[in-house]
Amino acid sequence: MKLVSLQKLVNKWIDAIEFHNPYVAQFLCQIIPARCPFEQEIKLFRYSLFRIPSLCKLNPIYEQLVSLRFKALSYLANECGEDVTRYC
Template sequence: MSTTHTHHHHPNFHPPNYKQPGAFDVLHPLRRWVNHIPVKNARFAHLICQVIPCCCPFERNINLFGRTFHIPALCKLNPLYDDFVGLRFRALSYLTDECGEDVTKYIC
């Protein structure tokens, strides 16, 4: 029995941090710098894991005048979000692979 899957394609939809190939990226030098920060010692790796949160710190519910308001996660709107998440991942990997440390305290 053959199953046919229908995929819905939305040609004009792009994730928030999507960059069209060949498009000018004014943040490219900053992205390149963040992506090339070496993680070579445990102290620096711990600092990165402490400074860059494992989940977006902005998403929360606020109670005001008896009503609850939800503030959505805004991290994906940060144009360097993926680069900082990558840096944090490299720090976690360094701590586990090179230092043999348990990093569960840094995982949400």
């Protein structure tokens, strides 16, 4: 029960973050990956043996971090007029 309330608290805290500093937004865009970094394809001599699917969707905070990254990208593009293609 306490884990669920802690998760809701973290989700609300992440959703409430607003950007007023482009350096903070740039930093978050650099450290939060654009796609799930855990997907792997295991190969042997150019032959694919098996693929490990991404498990990011199972992480409850993953969606919040992706939305935070999107808010940072939107801030940089709309408010600062910065080209955000380097973060994609």
